[in-house]
Amino acid sequence: GQNIDQPTEMTATEGAIVQINCTYQTSGFNGLFWYQQHAGEAPTFLSYNVLDGLEEKGRFSSFLSRSKGYSYLLLKELQMKDSASYLCAVARGQGNLIFGKGTKLSVKP
Amino acid sequence: SAVISQKPSRDICQRGTSLTIQCQVDSQVTMMFWYRQQPGQSLTLIATANQGSEATYESGFVIDKFPISRPNLTFSTLTVSNMSPEDSSIYLCSVVPGYTEAFFGQGTRLTVV
Numbered sequence: 001g002q003n004i005d006q007p008t009e010m011t012a013t014e015g016a017i018v019q020i021n022c023t024y025q026t027s028g029f030n031g032l033f034w035y036q037q038h039a040g041e042a043p044t045f046l047s048y049n050v051l052d053g054l055e056e057k058g059r060f061s062s063f064l065s066r067s068k069g070y071s072y073l074l075l076k077e078l079q080m081k082d083s084a085s086y087l088c089a090v091a092r093g094q095g096n097l098i099f100g101k102g103t104k105l106s107v108k109p
Numbered sequence: 110s111a112v113i114s115q116k117p118s119r120d121i122c123q124r125g126t127s128l129t130i131q132c133q134v135d136s137q138v139t140m141m142f143w144y145r146q147q148p149g150q151s152l153t154l155i156a157t158a159n160q161g162s163e164a165t166y167e168s169g170f171v172i173d174k175f176p177i178s179r180p181n182l183t184f185s186t187l188t189v190s191n192m193s194p195e196d197s198s199i200y201l202c203s204v205v206p207g208y209t210e211a212f213f214g215q216g217t218r219l220t221v222v
Contacts, residue, residue, distance in 0.1 A: 033211060042201060042213040043152070050209075087151055094157070095205030096142050102151040 002026050004100035006088050011106045012078055020073045020103045022088035030091040034062050034073045037085045037102070046073065046086075075105075083107045111136050111204050115214025122192055122221050129188045130217045132202035137182035143175070146199040146216070155200075158185045192221045 003025045012018040024032070031050035035043035049055055049064035049071060061074040075082055085104050089097040112135040122128050132141065140159055144152040155175055156164040164177040178186045189196050202214045 030208065035211075040218075042216050045210050045212075048209050085151075089152075089211075091205070091208065091211075095140055095208050095211070096154055096157050097152075097203075097205075097211055098154065099144075099152040 002090075002098050004088055004090060004098060006086075006100040006103045008101065009104045009106070011108060012075075014078055014080060014107055014109050016078050017074065017076050018078060018105065020075075020086050020088075020105070022071045022073070022100055024069050024071070024088070024090050024100075026090045026092065026098055028092040029066065030093050030095075032062075032064055032071050033087075033089045033091060033097060034060075034071075035087040035089065037087060039084075043087055078107050080107050080109070110210075111138065111206050111212040113202060113204065113212055113214040115202055115217060117217055118215060119218040120220070122219065124193050124221055126192055127188055127190045128192065128219060129186050130200055130202075131186050132184070132214050134183045134204055136206065138204040138206055139182070140204070141179065141185045142203040142205070142211075143177065143185075143187045144201045144203060144213075146201065148198070152201065155187070189219065192219075194221045197221045 006022045034046040037043040047062035054063045059076045064071045085102040087102045088100040114133045143155040155170045156166045158164045158179040176188045199216045201216045205211045
């Protein structure tokens with residue numbers, strides 16, 4: 001079966017750091033994506049991990065442990081515009097993605 | 110990278126009718142993917158569209174309800190047939206060239222009344 005879990009909602013303060021966790025159990029694994037989605041808009045790509053370890057890209061970092069079926073997205077120096085839903089998605093072979101239910105992040109002043 | 114033009118961006122339809130959504134990609138891709146995002150929910154894969162063969166549907170989705178065309182490597186359509194209010198969702202097409210980044214169309218916001 002396919003199971004991807006992430007917290008439903010999180011709240012953090014502007015300027016702080018927040019970590020959004022994702023655990024997965026899927027048949028087939030060809031990498032893990034993180035997407036940001038603002039209300040009413042299409043998802044936008046944040047990161048892709050296929051090997052274990054940390055990938056850093058500006059204020060955003062993503063970590064993967066394949067043996068543990070675990071990933072996290074780390075957002076530093078939070079800004080109000082980071083308030084959005086963050087979607088964890090596992091790529092099966094051939095590019096189709098299985099999405100988690102998304103984590104709604106609220107950044108407060 | 111890839112740029113996807115999806116239309117219509119939104120529509121309000123009567124129950125029992127059908128709506129066809131189009132996606133045009135600016136480059137040739139082997140597969141195109143169709144997703145549904147119900148209100149307040151995440152994305153659910155409907156089907157994978159391959160050029161020259163029938164689409165592959167995920168569990169819970171059938172060809173009679175969501176027929177798909179893929180006439181060439183840059184274009185695909187998804188039809189939502191015999192619509193009911195439960196079909197009110199955002200529908201998105203996606204491509205994954207190189208398998209390291211998925212690109213999405215802007216979505217079609219469908220309301221069935």
